[in-house]
Amino acid sequence: xxxxxxxxxxxxxxxxxxxxxxxxxxxxxxxxxxxxxxxxxxxxxxxxxxxxxxxxxxxxxxxxxxxxxxxxxxxxxxxxxxxxxxxxxxxxxxxxxxxxxxxxxxxxxxxxxxxxxxxxxxxxxxxxxxxxxxxxxxxxxxxxxxxxxxxxxxxxxxxxxxxxxxxxxxxxxxxxxxxxxxxxxxxxxxxxxxxxxxxxxxxxxxxxxxxxxxxxxxxxxxxxxxxxxxxxxxxxxxxxxxxxxxxxxxxxxxxxxxxxxxxxxxxxxxxxxxxxxxxxxxxxxxxxxxxxxxxxxxxxxxxxxxxxxxxxxxxxxxxxxxxxxxxxxxxxxxxxxxxxxxxxxxxxxxxxxxxxx
Amino acid sequence: xxxxxxxxxxxxxxxxxxxxxxxxxxxxxxxxxxxxxxxxxxxxxxxxxxxxxxxxxxxxxxxxxxxxxxxxxxxxxxxxxxxxxxxxxxxxxxxxxxxxxxxxxxxxxxxxxxxxxxxxxxxxxxxxxxxxxxxxxxxxxxxxxxxxxxxxxxxxxxxxxxxxxxxxxxxxxxxxxxxxxxxxxxxxxxxxxxxxxxxxxxxxxxxxxxxxxxxxxxxxxxxxxxxxxxxxxxxxxxxxxxxxxxxxxxxxxxxxxxxxxxxxxxxxxxxxxxxxxxxxxxxxxxxxxxx
Numbered sequence: 059x060x061x062x063x064x065x066x067x068x069x070x071x072x073x074x075x076x077x078x079x080x081x082x083x084x085x086x087x088x089x090x091x092x093x094x095x096x097x098x099x100x101x102x103x104x105x106x107x108x109x110x111x112x113x114x115x116x117x118x119x120x121x122x123x124x125x126x127x128x129x130x131x132x133x134x135x136x137x138x139x140x141x142x143x144x145x146x147x148x149x150x151x152x153x154x155x156x157x158x159x160x161x162x163x164x165x166x167x168x169x170x171x172x173x174x175x176x177x178x179x180x181x182x183x184x185x186x187x188x189x190x191x192x193x194x195x196x197x198x199x200x201x202x203x204x205x206x207x208x209x210x211x212x213x214x215x216x217x218x219x220x221x222x223x224x225x226x227x228x229x230x231x232x233x234x235x236x237x238x239x240x241x242x243x244x245x246x247x248x249x250x251x252x253x254x255x256x257x258x259x260x261x262x263x264x265x266x267x268x269x270x271x272x273x274x275x276x277x278x279x280x281x282x283x284x285x286x287x288x289x290x291x292x293x294x295x296x297x298x299x300x301x302x303x304x305x306x307x308x309x310x311x312x313x314x315x316x317x318x319x320x321x322x323x324x325x326x327x328x329x330x331x332x333x334x335x336x337x338x339x340x341x342x343x344x345x346x347x348x349x350x351x352x353x354x355x356x357x358x359x360x361x362x363x364x365x366x367x368x369x370x371x372x373x374x375x376x377x378x379x380x381x382x383x384x385x386x387x388x389x390x391x392x393x394x395x396x397x398x399x400x401x402x403x404x405x406x407x408x409x410x411x412x413x414x415x
Numbered sequence: 416x417x418x419x420x421x422x423x424x425x426x427x428x429x430x431x432x433x434x435x436x437x438x439x440x441x442x443x444x445x446x447x448x449x450x451x452x453x454x455x456x457x458x459x460x461x462x463x464x465x466x467x468x469x470x471x472x473x474x475x476x477x478x479x480x481x482x483x484x485x486x487x488x489x490x491x492x493x494x495x496x497x498x499x500x501x502x503x504x505x506x507x508x509x510x511x512x513x514x515x516x517x518x519x520x521x522x523x524x525x526x527x528x529x530x531x532x533x534x535x536x537x538x539x540x541x542x543x544x545x546x547x548x549x550x551x552x553x554x555x556x557x558x559x560x561x562x563x564x565x566x567x568x569x570x571x572x573x574x575x576x577x578x579x580x581x582x583x584x585x586x587x588x589x590x591x592x593x594x595x596x597x598x599x600x601x602x603x604x605x606x607x608x609x610x611x612x613x614x615x616x617x618x619x620x621x622x623x624x625x626x627x628x629x630x631x632x633x634x635x636x637x638x639x640x641x642x643x644x645x646x647x648x649x650x651x652x653x654x655x656x657x658x659x660x661x662x663x664x665x666x667x668x669x670x671x672x673x674x675x676x677x678x679x680x681x682x683x684x685x686x687x688x689x690x691x692x693x694x695x696x697x698x699x700x701x702x703x704x705x706x
Contacts, residue, residue: 145611153608155608159605161609162601172610230612
């Protein structure tokens with residue numbers, strides 16, 4: 059009979075804890091509410107991203123969960139318990155910040171051990187758990203280094219280990235990747251997701267980068283001006299945006315004026331299927347994804363304005379003879395040049411529509 | 416094709432940059448020769464007055480012959496009464512240094528931390544108040560202090576330690592600047608928030624995270640405070656208190672040789688203090704690095 063030691067992730071597994079925001083209001087007195095009665099229910103073990111432009115309230119929402127920001131009305135519940143009156147250090151959360159937050163006067167191991175010391179964990183247990191947490195993020199050999207001796211990516215990994223080592227009820231990530239270069243960003247993004255799945259921890263991830271949010275989250279809450287515009291899976295947001303803001307913010311869209319009639323929308327003389335909406339028939343704005351427009355031998359005549367190479371694909375802007383400009387995403391095998399006369403057609407996939415503003 | 420998940424990450428295994436000697440971020444690093452010349456020139460500027468003072472104390476009145484009589488006179492019990500005011504003044508200055516340093520650590524430091532962490536809107540006001548004394552000539556301050564001290568003396572008496580309130584005001588700019596410079600290079604808000612999210616209360620976060628990272632600024636502030644206390648003359652003189660400086664001036668008029676010896680001793684004292692405080696500041700750090 060053999061026994062195997064648990065892997066670092068297994069030993070850090072936590073029970074997923076539900077998190078709820080109920081009608082949460084935060085008003086800084088600047089004229090508009092930072093959080094305007096937002097409600098959000100995060101299931102145990104779920105990875106939810108709060109996505110939105112700067113100033114939309116996503117970081118305030120995260121800080122309301124952590125307790126770093128007090129709220130003016132509503133409820134914050136962690137594990138079903140109202141925590142508005144619970145101080146930050148008693149909420150049992152783990153947090154990773156945007157800027158490097160490692161304590162400069164402590165080694166990596168001391169940083170990771172800090173939360174355990176606060177919980178009065180015995181020294182032997184502390185040493186073991188610190189090593190496990192560092193192994194989990196692939197930095198088990200760097201325990202004696204100081205923060206200034208690490209790269210940006212390594213520092214954020216240590217911050218992640220430090221946040222996880224206490225086995226918190228919820229992991230809060232406040233734009234943890236935004237200070238990193240593009241390559242490390244993608245690596246760490248995937249690693250955070252992998253660790254979250256392995257440990258089963260409930261995680262809330264704040265970002266303004268839609269690609270980041272869509273890539274890692276189980277669900278994404280798109281925020282705008284203190285409100286949640288839509289909560290859904292990445293596919294929902296991309297394929298079935300509920301509002302004009304979501305359609306415009308998530309992914310790239312061509313905004314075209316059209317007329318909605320009996321579930322179909324007429325755009326530039328073309329009749330397209332509209333995604334289900336509560337809109338009345340009449341003038342609307344249609345959101346057509348660049349990959350839903352084709353360059354080819356048939357279709358609407360247009361002239362190429364510009365084209366750019368994106369690696370796996372090429373993006374070309376064309377001006378239709380009938381007026382509007384369109385962005386087309388197509389294979390790199392096609393090489394349209396500015397000034398070329400081309401024809402464009404729609405794939406026929408349903409398009410999102412919103413009331414024309 | 417590679418996948419990031421599960422694979423050892425490039426930057427995780429990258430050798431630490433610190434294994435190489437760290438280079439300054441600034442391009443204009445002086446050569447060793449330039450550095451040596453600068454040090455030499457500064458050293459000469461410091462040493463010449465000290466040497467001249469020493470030379471002066473070793474001379475005989477009138478003849479100019481070398482003698483140790485002025486130095487031995489300090490220890491002569493027969494002349495102890497001549498120097499008693501000076502020793503008392505020295506004691507008063509030491510007490511003042513301790514009290515003023517305590518004022519800085521107990522009042523100014525918490526105020527600065529509160530302004531930085533909890534009330535950023537008062538930051539500018541605090542800075543203005545702290546820097547204001549440097550813009551007002553000391554003699555003008557003294558004119559303002561005189562009526563205030565009439566009240567202070569009625570309430571607290573006229574012991575020399577009461578001077579610490581006035582000197583505490585004078586020293587504010589010198590203590591504020593190094594602490595603020597240290598705060599400026601740290602992300603104190605993020606550090607304390609990180610500590611609190613890990614389970615530390617406010618006090619523990621300040622004690623375990625903030626203060627250790629402010630050590631350099633605090634040591635500089637303490638050193639400057641002590642230097643100001645030992646250099647301040649006008650206030651003590653006009654408020655009629657016996658401190659090291661006022662006693663030294665009186666002694667200068669009767670025995671300039673011994674006064675110069677004490678001035679030399681004061682300079683050496685501050686120098687030694689600087690070295691001791693700097694060493695104390697680096698002890699903890701080097702111990703951590705060794706571990």
